[in-house]
Amino acid sequence: MNRLVALWLVCAALPAAAQDARKSGFAFMGPDTQAMQTDDLANPGMLFVLEGDALWKAPVGASQKSCASCHGDAPQTMKGVAARYPDFDEATQAPIDLAGRIIQCRAERQGAAPPQREGHELLALTSYVAHQSRDLAIAPAQDARLASARAQGAALYSTRMGQLNFSCAQCHDDNAGGHLGAxxxxxxxxxxxxxxxLEWQALGSLQRRFRNCLSGMRAEPISAGSADAIALELFLMDRATGMKLETPAVRP
Amino acid sequence: MWRAFALLAVLMSVDAQAQTLVPYQIENGAIATSLTGQPGDPAKGRTIVVERQKGLCLLCHSGPFPEERFQGDLAPSLAGTGSRLSEGEIRLRMVDSTKVNEKTIMPPYYKMDGLGRVAASYKAKTLLEPQEIEDVIAFLVSLKDEAQK
Known part of the structure; x- marks a missing residue:
């Protein structure tokens, strides 16, 4: 009898679970690559996180302030930040991504040379900050001023581009789970x-991933930090609301 | 120096040639006549189909190519294409498959207008040259369904 009740409870709970068909890229990987991600000692991304930890605490620039001088202990103060970004930047009155915020802090508040997009320093700091949100649910910033950029990202996602004339949605919505070659x-x-x-043999940003896809489609790339790139990131993060952050993830 | 000029001249003439498409007519869901007025070479067509950076076909399609690993599964198998479609129907699908199905993921192999955000190095170029398209068509026409023979 108890078993029947238990079975009924499981069945009643199923439709709720079945409604969310969203899967992280993690679910599409082989067990070896999954194991590489989940074991911090095997995950190559953790080397960048460790480096980011050192950078966080190191004084830089004219101010000789470190990130920690203002933000304190990252595991507490940065928890949930990456789950919220991109956010609205009051100074520029435009959406800003996490890497952009770090560049801004470095240049304007620490008086240091602005780190290069996709450069080692910025990737290490970004992955360190994002790592503080690992296992937290993605919870995009609720700021009405982000709505138009988010809509712009959604439009970009379903626009056909390049000589091959694909949209993002045609592969990643309509054909997800299928195989493009291997x-x-x-x-x-x-x-x-x-x-x-693993294909890059390096840590890289979402915007680098955009470039990869677009060059495969023989389309003009979206440059890192551009309004288009941030709009697309805003849309994708919104679409992934509630899914757990994994930074630093490992992918094939 | 002169060599560089010569190379530039060649590149420019190639570019100029690529900017105009051979006119074609779509009738009854097909383009009946060869884009070049010449028949295609099925052996060359097969080579283009299996070359991943050239024809790109096997990224989405599978087919009777036992030597090729990792064929895609996003589109129907190419096996039996010649039994399912006429030569003219295949030609239209190669030239611009959106004319058959607006939502298709099949890239247009002979189209330049109406494409957005094309990378600079691919602008004003079609995915394949007209004769290459004819070669692929000749090969696909030869893929007959074994069961129907």
Whole structure:
């Protein structure tokens, strides 16, 4: 009898679970790559996180302030930040991504040379900050001023581009789970950035991933930090609301 | 120096040639006549189909290519294409498959207008040259369904 009740409870709970068909790219990987991500000692992205930890505490620039001088202990103060970004930047009155915020802090508040997009220093700091949100649910910033950029990202996602004339949605919504040659097509949820991609043999940003896809489509790339790139990130993070962050993820 | 000029001249003439498409007519869901007026070479067509950076076909399609690993599964198998479609129907699907199905993921192999955000190095170029398209068509026409023979 108790078993029947238990079975009924499981069945009653199923439709709720079945409604969310979203899967992280993690679910599309082989067990070896999954194990590499989940074991911090094997995850190559953790080397960047460790480096980010050192950078966080090191005084830089004219101010000789470190990130920690203002923000204190990252595991507490940065918890949930990456789950919220991109956010609205009051200074520029425009959306800003996490990497952009770090560049801004470095240049304007610490008086240091602004780190380069996709450069080692910025990737290490971004992955360190994002790592503080690992296992937290993505919870996009609720700021009405982000709505138009989010809509712009949604439009970009379903616009055909390049000589091959694909849209993001045609592969990652309509054909997710299929194979492009050998490669499984994931659902394009940005749950683990910056992440270590085995194909790159490096840590890279979501915006680097955009470049990869677009060059495959023979389309003009979206440059890192551009309004288009941040709009697309806003849309994708919104689409992944509630999914857990994995930074630093590992992908094939 | 002169060599560089010569190379530039060649590149420019190639570019100029690529900017105009051979006119074609779509009738009854097909383009009946060869884009070049010449028949295609099925052996060359097969080579283009299996070359991943050239034809790109096997990224989405599978087919009777036992030597090729990792064929895609996003589109129907190419096996039996010649039994399912006429030569003209295949030609239209190669030239611009959106004319058959607006939502298709099949890239247009002979189209330049109406494409957005094309990378600079691919602008004003079609995915394949007209004769290459004819070669692929000749090969696909030869893929007959074994069961129907």
């Amino acid at each position: 490669a499984p097509i994931p659902q394009a949820h940005p749950t683990g950035y910056p992440l270590y991609r």
